[in-house]
Amino acid sequence: MNPMVPTADAIPVSWGYFQALLMITFPIHLLFMNAMLGTTAVSLYACIKGGKTHTRLARDLAKILPFTVAFTINFGVAPLLFLQVIFGHLFYTSSVLMALYWLSVPFILIVAYYAIYIYDFRFESLGRKGAVFLLLALAVFMTIPFIFTNNMTLMLEPRQWTAYFGNRGGAVLNGYKVVVWSRYLHFITGGLAVGGLFVALLGKIKGKRDPQLGELAVRIGMNMFTSLTVLQITIGFWFLTSMPPAVKLPFLGERAESTALLIAGLLIALLALGTGFGRKVLPSVALVVPLVIMMIFIRDEVRALYLKPFFAPDMLDVVPQYSPFLLFAATLMAGIATIGWMLRKTSKLYR
Amino acid sequence: MNYPVWYVPGVGGGVLIAVIAITHVFISHFAVGGGLYLVIAERKGVREQSRDILDFTKAHAKFFLLMTTVAGGVTGVAIWFIISLVHPAATSILIHLFVFGWATEWVLFLVEIVAISIYFYTFDRMDPRTHQAIGWIYFAAAWLSLFVINGIIDFMLTPGAWLSDGSFWSGFFNPTFWPSLLFRTAVACMFSGVYAFLTTAFLKNGSARRSMTRFSGKWVLWSYLAAIPCGLWYFSTVPPQVRALIEGASPTIQRALQAGFWSLVMLAVLALILTILKPSFHSRPLAVFIFGTAFVFMGAFEWSREAARRPYVINELMYSNSIMKADLARLRQDGFLATARWSAMKELHEESLLEGGRELFVHQCYPCHTINGANNDIVPRTADISYPAMLGYLKTIHEKRYFMPPFAGSDAEARALAAFIVKGLHGKQIAEGATAGSKGRELFEANCSACHGEELVGSRTAGWDRARIRNALDRLSALNPAMPDYRGSAAEKDLLADYLVSLNAPGVPPAAPGHDRGEDLFEQHCAMCHTLRGGKNPLLPKLAGWDERRIRQVLDRLEQLKGGVMPPMTAPPADKDALAKFLALAEKGGAR
Numbered sequence: 022m023n024p025m026v027p028t029a030d031a032i033p034v035s036w037g038y039f040q041a042l043l044m045i046t047f048p049i050h051l052l053f054m055n056a057m058l059g060t061t062a063v064s065l066y067a068c069i070k071g072g073k074t075h076t077r078l079a080r081d082l083a084k085i086l087p088f089t090v091a092f093t094i095n096f097g098v099a100p101l102l103f104l105q106v107i108f109g110h111l112f113y114t115s116s117v118l119m120a121l122y123w124l125s126v127p128f129i130l131i132v133a134y135y136a137i138y139i140y141d142f143r144f145e146s147l148g149r150k151g152a153v154f155l156l157l158a159l160a161v162f163m164t165i166p167f168i169f170t171n172n173m174t175l176m177l178e179p180r181q182w183t184a185y186f187g188n189r190g191g192a193v194l195n196g197y198k199v200v201v202w203s204r205y206l207h208f209i210t211g212g213l214a215v216g217g218l219f220v221a222l223l224g225k226i227k228g229k230r231d232p233q234l235g236e237l238a239v240r241i242g243m244n245m246f247t248s249l250t251v252l253q254i255t256i257g258f259w260f261l262t263s264m265p266p267a268v269k270l271p272f273l274g275e276r277a278e279s280t281a282l283l284i285a286g287l288l289i290a291l292l293a294l295g296t297g298f299g300r301k302v303l304p305s306v307a308l309v310v311p312l313v314i315m316m317i318f319i320r321d322e323v324r325a326l327y328l329k330p331f332f333a334p335d336m337l338d339v340v341p342q343y344s345p346f347l348l349f350a351a352t353l354m355a356g357i358a359t360i361g362w363m364l365r366k367t368s369k370l371y372r
Numbered sequence: 373m374n375y376p377v378w379y380v381p382g383v384g385g386g387v388l389i390a391v392i393a394i395t396h397v398f399i400s401h402f403a404v405g406g407g408l409y410l411v412i413a414e415r416k417g418v419r420e421q422s423r424d425i426l427d428f429t430k431a432h433a434k435f436f437l438l439m440t441t442v443a444g445g446v447t448g449v450a451i452w453f454i455i456s457l458v459h460p461a462a463t464s465i466l467i468h469l470f471v472f473g474w475a476t477e478w479v480l481f482l483v484e485i486v487a488i489s490i491y492f493y494t495f496d497r498m499d500p501r502t503h504q505a506i507g508w509i510y511f512a513a514a515w516l517s518l519f520v521i522n523g524i525i526d527f528m529l530t531p532g533a534w535l536s537d538g539s540f541w542s543g544f545f546n547p548t549f550w551p552s553l554l555f556r557t558a559v560a561c562m563f564s565g566v567y568a569f570l571t572t573a574f575l576k577n578g579s580a581r582r583s584m585t586r587f588s589g590k591w592v593l594w595s596y597l598a599a600i601p602c603g604l605w606y607f608s609t610v611p612p613q614v615r616a617l618i619e620g621a622s623p624t625i626q627r628a629l630q631a632g633f634w635s636l637v638m639l640a641v642l643a644l645i646l647t648i649l650k651p652s653f654h655s656r657p658l659a660v661f662i663f664g665t666a667f668v669f670m671g672a673f674e675w676s677r678e679a680a681r682r683p684y685v686i687n688e689l690m691y692s693n694s695i696m697k698a699d700l701a702r703l704r705q706d707g708f709l710a711t712a713r714w715s716a717m718k719e720l721h722e723e724s725l726l727e728g729g730r731e732l733f734v735h736q737c738y739p740c741h742t743i744n745g746a747n748n749d750i751v752p753r754t755a756d757i758s759y760p761a762m763l764g765y766l767k768t769i770h771e772k773r774y775f776m777p778p779f780a781g782s783d784a785e786a787r788a789l790a791a792f793i794v795k796g797l798h799g800k801q802i803a804e805g806a807t808a809g810s811k812g813r814e815l816f817e818a819n820c821s822a823c824h825g826e827e828l829v830g831s832r833t834a835g836w837d838r839a840r841i842r843n844a845l846d847r848l849s850a851l852n853p854a855m856p857d858y859r860g861s862a863a864e865k866d867l868l869a870d871y872l873v874s875l876n877a878p879g880v881p882p883a884a885p886g887h888d889r890g891e892d893l894f895e896q897h898c899a900m901c902h903t904l905r906g907g908k909n910p911l912l913p914k915l916a917g918w919d920e921r922r923i924r925q926v927l928d929r930l931e932q933l934k935g936g937v938m939p940p941m942t943a944p945p946a947d948k949d950a951l952a953k954f955l956a957l958a959e960k961g962g963a964r
Contacts, residue, residue: 025713025881027461030468065440091441091485098449105456105467113375113460120378120457124388127450136443179563182376186716189379189734344823345472345540349479352397356479359509360486366502369491 023179023331029110034346040334044321046099053096053216055313057089058162059216061137065155065243074237081227081234082220083141083151086221090134099359102170107334108176108324115176119186120191123169133161163209170205171195177327210253215313217245218297218305225302235264239302246305247297254290268326272319279322286315373712375460375693377734384742385458390678392454394671396447401670402567403440404514405560409591410436410491411507416587418500426579430495432571437492439567441485458739461694462528462685469543470524477520480847518560522553528686529677532612535688553608558599559670565591566639566666567704569646573659582651589647596640611687613774614680620937622775623901624748625676632672635665682740683770683777691777693739700780708732708781720784732785736777743797754793756899759802760792764874772939773900781841812871815864830875837946841876842869860964865934886944890954893947901938904958912959920956927952 032039064082065073105112116123136154144151175181175195184193195201221242228235261269261283271279293308325333378385409848410433417425456463467474487510488614494503523544527534534543568588575581607615618625642662646654685692702711709715712735721726733750741750757765766786770778779786795802820829833841845865848855858865894904902911915923927948930938941948 027713030464032468033471039471088489091445091489094445094449095478095482097487098481099475102467102471102474105464106471109464109467110374113464114458115459116453117376117378117457124450124453124457127446127453130449131442132444135438138438138442185376185714189377191380194648268542278627340538342540345470349472349475352476356483356513359483359513363486363490363506363509366498366506367494370494370866372498 023182025114025182026179026331027110027114027235029337031340032106033340033342035339036107036334036337038346039103043100043103043107044317046096046103048310048317049094050096050100051212051313051317052310053089053093055212055215057093057216058159058209058212058220059219059242059245060086060089061159061162062213062216063220063238063245064140065152065159066241068152068155069150070151074233077231077234078237078241079151080144081223083144085223087134087141088336090137094130107337108332111176111179111328111332112172114179114182115172117191117194118175118182119171122192122194123172124191125203126165126168129161129164133158136161163212166209167205168210168300170201170208174198174204177324179331200260200263202263203256203263204218207256207260210249210256211316214246214249214253215309217242217249218302218309221246221302222306239300243297243300243302243305247294250290250294250297254287254294264323265327267288267329268323271322271326279326282315282319282322286312286319289315373708373714373735375694376714377738377739378457379734381738381743382745384738384740384745385454385748386740387452387742387745387747389454389458390671390675392447392450393678394658394667394674396444396451397674398563398667398670399444400441400518401450401556401560402436402563403444404518404557405562405564405595406436406440406567406593407488407507407511407514408561409564409588411504411511413568413584413587414500414504414507415682421770422580424577425584426496428571428575428580428584430492431574432568433492433495434487435567435571437488441488442823445485459694462690465686465690465806466524466528469540470527473520473524473540473544477517478512480517480520484510484517487513488823496525515557518556519553522556523549526552529614529681531687531689548606551602551609555599555602557608558602559673562592562595562599563666563670565589565595565643566662569654569659569662573654573656575774578652581654584645585651587652589643589925591653592643593647596643610680614687617680617682617775618676620677622682623937625679625787626937628675628679632669632676634673635668639665679775682775691780693736693777695736695777695780700778703780704782706782708735708785720788725788725791726796728785729788729790730796732781732789733792736780736789750793751797753900755798756895756903757794758892758895759790759794760874761892761895761899762794765785765900766790812867812869812874815860815868816871826875833872833876836876837944838869838873839946841872842866845869847949888954890950890952890957893943893951894954897941897943897951900907911916911955915955915959918956918959920952923955924948924952
């Protein structure tokens with residue numbers, strides 16, 4: 022075992038609980054994050070393009086943007102928490118190594134968040150100048166995943182950690198490695214593709230009241246979805262080949278479960294591409310949601326394979342205390358019920 | 373020692389935590405109290421059928437949404453980021469122990485976001501009853517968030533029964549939980565008025581402006597009154613060591629408390645003027661000024677609370693430098709460098725003393741001290757300390773100043789750290805002092821240790837000053853006929869005497885030959901906090917006009933001096949005599 026790997030703290034319930042909570046909350050975060058990326062990109066395009074329908078589309082998307090940011094952040098907190106419970110000792114270490122970049126995340130996020138609100142609240146008065154704010158936000162939304170990709174890969178490779186002794190100021194990046202770039206580009210093109218599909222879905226809903234706007238949103242959204250999905254699959258192969266043998270070979274036939282996961286993911290992606298080219302929005306959405314979940318399982322498998330030589334979650338000590346879990350479960354149910362009630366009351370206003 | 377240290381010596385992690393945390397806490401308390409303010413203000417508008425009040429409430433809700441969900445929410449995430457970078461080990465404990473507390477807080481955060489978004493975007497569109505219900509839901513979720521976070525924050529100050537039973541609930545409902553919760557609730561309501569002053573200052577309608585300014589002022593004043601007994605109760609529940617730090621033993625807390633006190637006085641005066649005397653006096657600059665006073669108060673409170681936890685980051689469990697209290701004895705026995713995972717150096721050698729010392733500094737001192745940075749700079753604080761004095765100080769650092777964590781390492785590592793500070797940071801020679809210590813030890817080992825252990829010699833000579841020990845070395849057989857006389861040279865006897873002095877009083881390291889004894893004592897006992905002249909805390913101006921007798925008397929009761937800040941001087945009377953003589957001479961211009 023690598024002597025630099027810190028000792029992990031004990032967990033209060035079996036690791037499976039945290040793994041389950043991680044795997045439930047993370048896809049929700051990703052879906053919101055994809056929606057945020059797609060909405061920002063399409064609204065930016067429509068704002069710059071100008072013209073009546075495009076401006077209306079940009080306006081409608083601007084109203085949605087702050088919600089996508091808020092829920093992306095909120096649903097990012099939960100998986101980051103559960104990740105820290107299982108992999109904290111690795112994650113804190115890699116975070117310290119790249120502290121400067123890691124700490125910049127919340128600050129550039131605040132800038133982007135306010136830029137989104139300025140774009141929304143001053144849409145009319147800003148006109149096309151609003152694009153500047155949106156461009157800033159998009160740049161931030163593309164940068165943060167890069168920082169995350171660095172951290173999520175650096176935490177998996179303790180052999181890289183010796184870089185710390187040449188750089189204690191928190192400026193170690195994993196970004197010079199091909200696998201980091203291929204992973205980042207794979208995820209970001211996928212994210213934008215799903216974001217495009219989200220805009221198409223909005224177009225489908227809006228189309229009932231405003232067919233012109235709906236048609237435009239579906240056209241832009243589905244074009245984005247199909248072209249970026251093709252690109253994403255291509256980059257996916259590059260990503261696969263750029264990983265170390267111990268990680269990629271299980272996906273290439275060495276381990277049945279890993280290979281099956283990859284094939285299933287690829288099949289769903291190809292099916293979604295088929296519905297995408299056919300401009301079938303709802304079937305595409307129905308395929309993309311399980312696809313995102315499948316991708317998370319593959320991602321989790323990649324992490325497990327990287328960590329295999331020195332760590333697995335079942336190595337964590339358990340000092341059982343189940344009653345706090347009940348507090349959380351009760352609060353979650355009460356929270357969902359309360360949110361349901363509020364949304365029901367609100368939806369009545371928009372009927 | 374389990375994790376790497378993010379080392380930015382000119383900045384320091386503590387100041388980054390402080391800036392982010394104070395900003396967040398200042399907004400997050402508003403996010404709690406402000407929620408209640410919104411629903412009560414809306415109800416007032418509905419009851420009085422006042423369009424002006426409702427318009428004001430809507431405008432304030434927009435400001436509230438932008439302030440709390442963006443700056444408030446994301447700085448909350450930023451605190452999580454920064455503490456995991458500066459205190460990864462402590463963060464890991466808090467995350468693992470309270471994971472379902474944090475998860476519960478996450479659910480509440482979600483409810484807050486949904487509720488406040490609906491509240492703002494449906495203002496004037498939803499029926500008032502339901503709309504106010506949404507507002508109440510927001511407030512309930514926000515207050516419960518405070519409830520949860522409060523338990524975890526207070527755990528760090530007063531872990532209470534958790535230390536023995538390890539139960540989540542013992543840690544959560546710890547001794548300061550309830551007073552702190554009430555105090556923070558009162559502060560949250562006070563801040564709701566302070567923030568509302570900002571919005572009322574922008575109201576164009578004069579009567580609405582006066583009315584809502586007065587309304588907001590009442591929030592400030594009533595909450596202010598409620599906060600006073602809650603704060604006193606809170607203070608009464610903290611452990612005695614924490615109370616002693618707040619009451620005067622920590623200079624940094626004293627400065628923070630002074631700033632906090634005067635900002636609170638100004639806040640009270642201005643709130644009284646705007647509420648009772650003259651609401652029309654309100655203006656935008658005044659609103660910003662009041663906002664500033666509240667910020668300073670919050671900063672002073674949070675700074676003091678954090679500083680009063682020292683030397684621990686989690687009280688009685690983990691020191692501020694991430695060393696577990698339970699590991700201390702082992703680290704002193706086995707050494708720190710050999711067992712720290714992220715130390716670049718595992719073995720200490722004489723030729724790499726400075727590098728080893730630097731490594732120890734990074735792990736054990738840097739968590740609180742910067743090098744030439746704005747906060748708690750180590751350089752001026754150690755400028756007047758000689759190597760032997762530093763060495764002695766390190767060995768008794770926690771006993772001399774409670775809020776400093778004890779040095780966790782072997783004797784050789786203490787020497788390395790002292791060498792790094794004295795030579796590495798200040799460029800001063802350590803050879804002379806080091807020779808006095810190490811040569812003396814060599815002589816001891818060569819001539820004495822066959823019959824005597826260090827401990828025995830130390831206890832047999834307890835209370836002896838250097839002169840008496842030095843004299844004894846000239847006639848050992850007179851002490852005990854069984855003991856042969858020492859045949860070393862006079863210089864060797866000097867070195868050995870220095871070494872023996874360091875044994876019989878561990879806080880009094882061997883003096884370098886040729887120094888004024890009083891000056892050495894000044895370095896050993898005073899220079900950690902005082903310079904003679906100049907610097908932050910010069911001693912001589914305080915002694916202006918004092919004669920040697922008066923100084924000597926005061927040295928016996930330092931702890932009774934104004935403020936109770938100073939520790940008592942533990943030294944033999946002869947040392948106090950020498951120090952008094954030196955200071956009296958210096959006061960008359962006779963020393964550097």
